[in-house]
Amino acid sequence: MLDLSPDTPVVPGPLEAEPPLRTAVSRRRDPEGAARELAGALRHAELGFVLFFCSAEYPLAALSSALDEAFEGVAVAGCTTAGEITPEGYARGCIVAIGLDRRHFAVSCALVEDLAGFDLIRAQRLVDGLLDDCRGRALAPVGEHSFALTLLDGLSSCEEQVLATLDAALGRIPSFGGSAGDDNRLAHTHVHADGRFHGQAAVVVMINTRLPFEVFTTHHLRPREEKLVVTRADRERRRVLELNALPAAEEYARLVGLPVEALAPEVFARHPLAVRLGEAHFVRSIQRVNDDGSLSFYCAVENGIVLTAMQPAPLLEDLEAVFAGLTARLGEPALVIGCDCFLRRLELESLGLVTPASRLLGRSRVIGFNTYGEQHHGMHINQTFTGVAIGSLPATPDA
Amino acid sequence: MDLSRPRQTPDDAGPRERELLEENARLRRIATALMERVESAGVAGGAPYAAFEHAVLLAEQVRERTETLQRTLAELHAAKAEAEAANLSKTRFLAAVSHDLLQPLNAARLFTSALEEHSLPEPSTRLVGHIGRSLKDVEALLGTLVDISRLDAGVLEPDIAPFPIARLLDVLAEEYRQMAAARGLELHYVGSGAVVASDLALLARVVRNFLTNAIRYTARGKILLGCRRRPEGVEILVGDSGPGIPEEQREAIFQEFQRLGGNRDAEDRGLGLGLAIVDRIAGMLDHPLRLASVPGRGSLFSVRVPHGRLPVTSPPSQATAISPGLGSVLEGARIWVIDNDPGICSGMAALLEGWGCRALTATSLADLEGKAAGAGADVLLVDFHLGEEAPDGLAVAERLRERQPGLPVLVITANHDAAIKGLTRQLGYGCLLKPVKPLRLRMALVDLLGGDSA
Numbered sequence: 100m101l102d103l104s105p106d107t108p109v110v111p112g113p114l115e116a117e118p119p120l121r122t123a124v125s126r127r128r129d130p131e132g133a134a135r136e137l138a139g140a141l142r143h144a145e146l147g148f149v150l151f152f153c154s155a156e157y158p159l160a161a162l163s164s165a166l167d168e169a170f171e172g173v174a175v176a177g178c179t180t181a182g183e184i185t186p187e188g189y190a191r192g193c194i195v196a197i198g199l200d201r202r203h204f205a206v207s208c209a210l211v212e213d214l215a216g217f218d219l220i221r222a223q224r225l226v227d228g229l230l231d232d233c234r235g236r237a238l239a240p241v242g243e244h245s246f247a248l249t250l251l252d253g254l255s256s257c258e259e260q261v262l263a264t265l266d267a268a269l270g271r272i273p274s275f276g277g278s279a280g281d282d283n284r285l286a287h288t289h290v291h292a293d294g295r296f297h298g299q300a301a302v303v304v305m306i307n308t309r310l311p312f313e314v315f316t317t318h319h320l321r322p323r324e325e326k327l328v329v330t331r332a333d334r335e336r337r338r339v340l341e342l343n344a345l346p347a348a349e350e351y352a353r354l355v356g357l358p359v360e361a362l363a364p365e366v367f368a369r370h371p372l373a374v375r376l377g378e379a380h381f382v383r384s385i386q387r388v389n390d391d392g393s394l395s396f397y398c399a400v401e402n403g404i405v406l407t408a409m410q411p412a413p414l415l416e417d418l419e420a421v422f423a424g425l426t427a428r429l430g431e432p433a434l435v436i437g438c439d440c441f442l443r444r445l446e447l448e449s450l451g452l453v454t455p456a457s458r459l460l461g462r463s464r465v466i467g468f469n470t471y472g473e474q475h476h477g478m479h480i481n482q483t484f485t486g487v488a489i490g491s492l493p494a495t496p497d498a
Numbered sequence: 499m500d501l502s503r504p505r506q507t508p509d510d511a512g513p514r515e516r517e518l519l520e521e522n523a524r525l526r527r528i529a530t531a532l533m534e535r536v537e538s539a540g541v542a543g544g545a546p547y548a549a550f551e552h553a554v555l556l557a558e559q560v561r562e563r564t565e566t567l568q569r570t571l572a573e574l575h576a577a578k579a580e581a582e583a584a585n586l587s588k589t590r591f592l593a594a595v596s597h598d599l600l601q602p603l604n605a606a607r608l609f610t611s612a613l614e615e616h617s618l619p620e621p622s623t624r625l626v627g628h629i630g631r632s633l634k635d636v637e638a639l640l641g642t643l644v645d646i647s648r649l650d651a652g653v654l655e656p657d658i659a660p661f662p663i664a665r666l667l668d669v670l671a672e673e674y675r676q677m678a679a680a681r682g683l684e685l686h687y688v689g690s691g692a693v694v695a696s697d698l699a700l701l702a703r704v705v706r707n708f709l710t711n712a713i714r715y716t717a718r719g720k721i722l723l724g725c726r727r728r729p730e731g732v733e734i735l736v737g738d739s740g741p742g743i744p745e746e747q748r749e750a751i752f753q754e755f756q757r758l759g760g761n762r763d764a765e766d767r768g769l770g771l772g773l774a775i776v777d778r779i780a781g782m783l784d785h786p787l788r789l790a791s792v793p794g795r796g797s798l799f800s801v802r803v804p805h806g807r808l809p810v811t812s813p814p815s816q817a818t819a820i821s822p823g824l825g826s827v828l829e830g831a832r833i834w835v836i837d838n839d840p841g842i843c844s845g846m847a848a849l850l851e852g853w854g855c856r857a858l859t860a861t862s863l864a865d866l867e868g869k870a871a872g873a874g875a876d877v878l879l880v881d882f883h884l885g886e887e888a889p890d891g892l893a894v895a896e897r898l899r900e901r902q903p904g905l906p907v908l909v910i911t912a913n914h915d916a917a918i919k920g921l922t923r924q925l926g927y928g929c930l931l932k933p934v935k936p937l938r939l940r941m942a943l944v945d946l947l948g949g950d951s952a
Contacts, residue, residue, distance in 0.1 A: 256546075263549040266556065330531040332544065344527035376554045399546030403535020476560070477553040 117145070119310060120434045120489070122466050123199040124185040125191045130157060134165035135397045137196045141171070147201025148208070150248075150304065150414035150436070151177035151291070152184075152260030152468035153194035155281035158220075159289060159296040163283050167294050176208050178250040178290045180471035181441035188457020189444060189469075191282070197368035197434065197466055205307040207232035210292040212300045214257040222268035229305035239309040242271070242333060246314055246487055248304040248436065249276030253288040253471030256337055258479040260397045262385025265303065272305075273314040274477065275485050277438030278397075283364060285386065288400050288471065310428050310492055316475040316485040319417035320371055322380055325354060325408040327372065332402045337386075338393045339400050346392040351385070354408055362388045368442040371482055372406040380407060384442055384472070384481035397472050397481050414443060415456060422463045429490030437467030444469050569698050596644045597912045601839055603640070604933040605633035607633050610843030611936040615852035637933050642775065644807045645703070649778040653942070656697040656783055657916030659923070660806030663692045663725060663732060666702055671723055673937070676711045678721050686722035689708060692732045695806030699931065700779050702733075707772040708799045716740035719796075723742070732805045742793035752777040752787075776801075827947040828940070829854040834870070836860050836894060837881040837910075846879070849936060855943075874902050880913035882918060894926065906946040910934055 123140035141149060149170050153162065159179070177196070183266040185195045199206055207229045211217055234241050247269055251258050258278060266274060279288035279377050289296040327350065331341035342350040352359045355370040364387075373380040383406065387397040425432060437460070447456045465486070471484035511519065538545075556780040599815060610630045618626065671687035678685040694701075705723075712721045719739030726733040729850045752773045780787045780801055791797040835846045843859035850857040858875070860866035862884065878898055882891040889897075895907040909922045912932035928942050 148891075253625075259546040259549040259553070263553045266553060271560070286711040328531055330527050330530045337546075341527075344524035344531075376551065377558060379554070382553065399550050401535065401545065401547035403533075404547065405532075405540075414827075476557045478557055479550055479553075 117143070117200060117202075118433070119200045119308075119491075120202075121198040122186055122196070122434070123198070124183075124187075124190070124193055124195045124275075125260075128157075128192070129326075130162040130165040133157070133194050133366060134162070134169035135193065137166075138160070138169035139349045141196060142173075142197035145200050146170075146198050147172050147204055147400060148199040148206035149173055149175045149177075149196055150199070151175065151194055151196035152180045152466075153177060154183065154192045155179040155288065156192055157194065163291065163295045166291075166465040174206070174208055174291075175294075176250070176292045177321060178277075178302070178468070179281055179288055179296075180468035180469060181282055182444055182468070183438055184439060184460055184465050184467040186461060186464075186466065188460045189447075189453055193419070195466055195468075197436070199230075199306070201236070203238065203308055203310060205233045205236040205238050207305045208292055209303050210272035210297065210300060211303065211466060212288075212297060214252075214255055214261050214301060217257075217261050217264055217301075219264055219267060222264045225303065226265070226268040226272075226305075229303065233305050233307040236308050239307060241307055242278070244309065245272050245305055245307040246312060247274035248270055248275075248306065248487070249274060249474050250290045250302040250304075251276065251278045251472075251474070252290055252297075252301065253278030253397075254285065255301075256335075257299075259473070261301055262474055262477045262479050263399065269477075274474065275314045275316070275438065275487055276474040277468060277485070278472035278474075280441055280471045283441065292368065302428050308489070310433065311489050311490040313425060313429055314487045315367055315425065316423065316473065316483050317417060317421045318382065318483040319412045319414045320373065320380070320382055320409040320482065321412050322373065322375070322489055323408040323410050327351070327354065327406040327408070328399060329402055329404050329406065332400045332404075333393070334399065334401060337398065337400055338389065339396065340391070340393040342394075342406070347394045348388045348392045351394060355488055359388065359392075365441065365445050368446040369411060369449070371409045371411075371442075373409050374404055375407055380409065381478070381480055382409060382482040384440070398479050411446060414446060415452060415459060418456075421484070422459070422488075424480055429488055431491065432464055432488040433491045435463055435467070435486055435488045436463040437465040437484060438470045438473045439484045440473060440482045441469035441471065442482050443484065528622060592644060596640055600637075600912050600932050602841065603633065603637055605839065605841035605845040607637065607933055608842070608849050608936070612848030612852050615849075642772075645775055649775065649782065655916045655917050656700055658695055658783075659804060660693055660695045660808050661698055662808070663690050663694050663734070663803075666698060666705065667682075667725070667734070669938075669941070670702070670705055670709060674713065674721070674723070677709075678713050681716075682718065683713060683716055683721055684719075685721045685723065688722075690725040690732070691729075693726055693806045693808050694732050694803040696783060696785065696803045699786070699919075700783060701801070701803065704776050704779055704801050705734055705736065707776045708801075709774060711799070712736050712738035712740065712797075716796075722798075724786060726800075728802065731785075733800045733801045733802045735800045737796060737798040739796040742795055743789070743791040743797055744793055748789055748791070753782065785952060827944055831855045831876045831943070831947055832874070833857050833877045833879055833943070834860070834866060834875040834898075835879045835929055836863065836866055836891070837883065838862065838883075838885045838888065839881075842881070849939075853940065862888060863897060866898075866906055877943060878905055878907045879943075880909055880912060882905065885889050892921065892925065892927075895925075908946060909944055 108213045121141050123137045125136040127133040127136055137151070153167070161347065183190045183193055183195045185193065209225050209229055216259065230241055233245060238244075247263065249262070257323065279290055281288045287298060289298055290300050290302045291297070325341040329342060330337050330344045332339050337346045341347055348359050348362060352362055355366060357366060367385040371382045373382045373383060384397040386397050389395055422435075425435075447453050467486060473480050473483050475483070475485050514722060593819070607630070610626060610633060613626050614623075616632065649698060650948040667687070670690065671685065675685040675687070709723065716738040717740070722735065722737035724735050727737060777787065786802045788800045788802070789797065833850055835850070835857055837846070837859070839841050840861060847857045847859050858866070858869055860869055873926050878895055880895055884891060884894065891911070893907050895909065899905050899907070906928070907925075908928040908930060910930050910932060911918055919929050928946055930942055931936060
């Protein structure tokens with residue numbers, strides 16, 4: 100007979116018995132309680148790394164120390180959000196986390212504090228450090244079996260250069276990520292690493308694994324006929340002052356058929372603008388209307404760029420097709436880490452589609468957050484769903 | 499785009515004119531912005547939007563390169579598959595050709611053997627002997643070529659089974675003692691009761707090669723055949739008192755077409771493939787080879803075979819110990835022969851009748867059933883492959899055993915697949931590979947007829 104008395108020491112089971120990834124969510128508002136709840140669900144002898152996404156409403160300093168204490172000895176990284184994606188789909192005001200088993204994942208994490216000074220030499224040094232660290236514990240050849248996750252301060256206005264530089268250093272290692280959010284208040288977004296939250300900073304997480312994975316991005320927006328030319332821009336502040344030689348907000352309002360006063364994030368979500376490069380359209384999302392009649396963007400703008408008016412196609416159909424493709428290539432994903440633009444969520448909310456969306460995300464095992472911008476292979480992109488799908492190892496006959 | 503909306507208007511112009519002036523001004527601004535953009539494009543610099551454009555461009559290049567790489571990989575895979583298919587078809591062609599060559603060769607060998615049993619004038623006996631030896635050489639060469647191609651193509655599957663080592667070595671000792679004697683050499687054989695696990699036919703090839711080489715390269719003295727029991731297995735040894743092999747050539751002799759010494763008399767017609775085959779077979783069976791040699795004193799080749807254990811139900815066969823002289827059970831034995839090649843049928847009939855058997859040959863089951871007219875037989879000798887449309891030898895044997903339960907069956911096949919051999923063994927049938935060697939056929943028949951009691 101088995102002895103099941105409580106004082107029997109817990110022996111870690113064989114590798115196959117443990118899921119390589121665990122996920123947890125806490126809706127508690129007090130940092131200590133939330134951190135304890137997450138640790139209760141994620142902590143085990145082989146926990147190697149914790150990735151979390153939290154509402155910006157938490158008292159961040161207190162949350163940092165609570166997480167530090169709850170996951171003592173385990174590296175923790177994460178960021179604030181404009182909404183969380185939990186095992187049950189969309190949520191707000193909570194904290195969601197992923198625990199990576201060190202027997203399946205070798206993880207290394209680095210913080211970039213000086214985004215403006217992040218040049219190629221620093222990028223190369225950072226990537227070399229991450230790769231060396233992973234290589235020491237590598238579970239699979241580092242070059243082919245690793246991906247990088249980037250979390251950026253979403254209001255830093257540095258994404259393009261940081262990403263392009265980092266991508267050059269990463270070479271052929273695929274990368275993706277999201278810009279931290281703050282529940283649409285556009286005040287302070289933060290990334291977490293090294294035991295505390297940082298503004299004007301980026302976190303780069305290198306993940307090496309034997310499990311199959313695929314980094315992907317998708318959007319559901321299709322081009323229309325109308326074109327708008329940026330005739331005056333403030334590149335430092337990411338502002339477009341004029342479109343077609345007319346005040347930008349006015350011209351955009353005319354395009355969407357609404358008065359300037361009615362322009363709001365929900366409108367930006369339904370009527371995006373994109374630049375066309377080659378055959379592809381890249382949405383450049385509008386952040387807000389300024390008092391001077393200019394428009395602020397979530398990404399870099401430039402005088403003379405041509406913006407194409409876009410219209411949404413059914414969002415959930417597109418996402419469902421993407422998940423089906425991933426399942427066909429990887430098998431049923433064990434987890435999808437999703438960076439989902441908060442404008443997509445606004446669109447779903449205005450269309451009353453949050454419940455079916457949550458069902459789809461839950462069914463597809465997505466954990467993630469609503470972003471102020473996504474990152475894919477060094478590109479800063481907007482209004483997309485970008486992430487990584489991690490499959491399960493094919494059953495081996497001797498396992 | 500619609501740029502026609504009126505904005506500020508000069509006071510001194512009509513409404514239409516003012517409208518056009520304003521539109522003109524806006525279009526100029528747009529054109530200026532576009533020109534500025536076009537002219538700054540491609541300039542290296544820290545502009546954030548340029549960094550984004552650059553990243554998109556890079557991503558696109560990476561995507562294109564990945565696609566090219568994948569295409570190249572796919573082409574490589576296709577080319578590899580094609581090469582493999584070509585190699586396989588070459589092997590199949592070789593197997594088919596050798597099968598077709600073996601059939602008439604088999605018949606010719608049987609005729610020659612039958613002819614040797616006749617009392618002929620002395621010059622004719624000598625000629626028949628020459629023909630027999632020439633045919634044997636052709637057969638050996640053909641077998642060697644087929645074997646090496648099959649080994650290279652990886653189509654030869656070993657059929658591992660336990661057997662007493664004596665079952666192999668007794669026969670070989672008998673066969674090679676005569677060959678050695680013909681060259682004035684003495685073959686010294688030390689028998690063993692050990693049981694090993696191996697593929698009997700493949701292991702036989704290895705030991706035969708050792709023996710052939712020993713006889714070929716030894717001018718005078720002794721050949722030794724024996725075993726040594728070791729913890730890891732039974733080492734089968736073939737020693738000679740030949741010239742020995744210099745240290746520096748001990749690896750080379752295991753390669754194709756390598757032969758030592760100028761000892762090329764009229765009877766030496768090998769291709770130098772012998773030890774290359776030995777090496778491949780030993781590798782496939784995982785039987786380690788060993789070579790010890792002292793130049794001027796002799797060489798000792800050995801192969802180590804794992805120990806085997808016989809299943810308790812099958813008592814060790816005695817038949818192998820029977821010498822050709824103990825063939826009296828064959829006298830008057832009724833033997834049915836089914837082979838779709840009439841040449842083989844008449845060759846077999848001549849051979850069997852020479853041994854005193856009563857042979858009944860047929861080219862098909864129907865043919866046999868017509869000729870037998872309800873009578874029984876002591877042994878059925880059936881070719882596995884009885885033509886495209888016809889049922890195979892096993893099916894025919896099964897039909898005949900329905901009529902005569904327990905009829906001993908000997909299946910003859912040119913197909914060297916282990917599967918057929920295994921199948922016949924499961925059914926309790928004997929199995930001989932083509933070309934059929936008269937001595938083996940005789941021993942197999944004696945075995946099936948319970949010859950040890952005769």
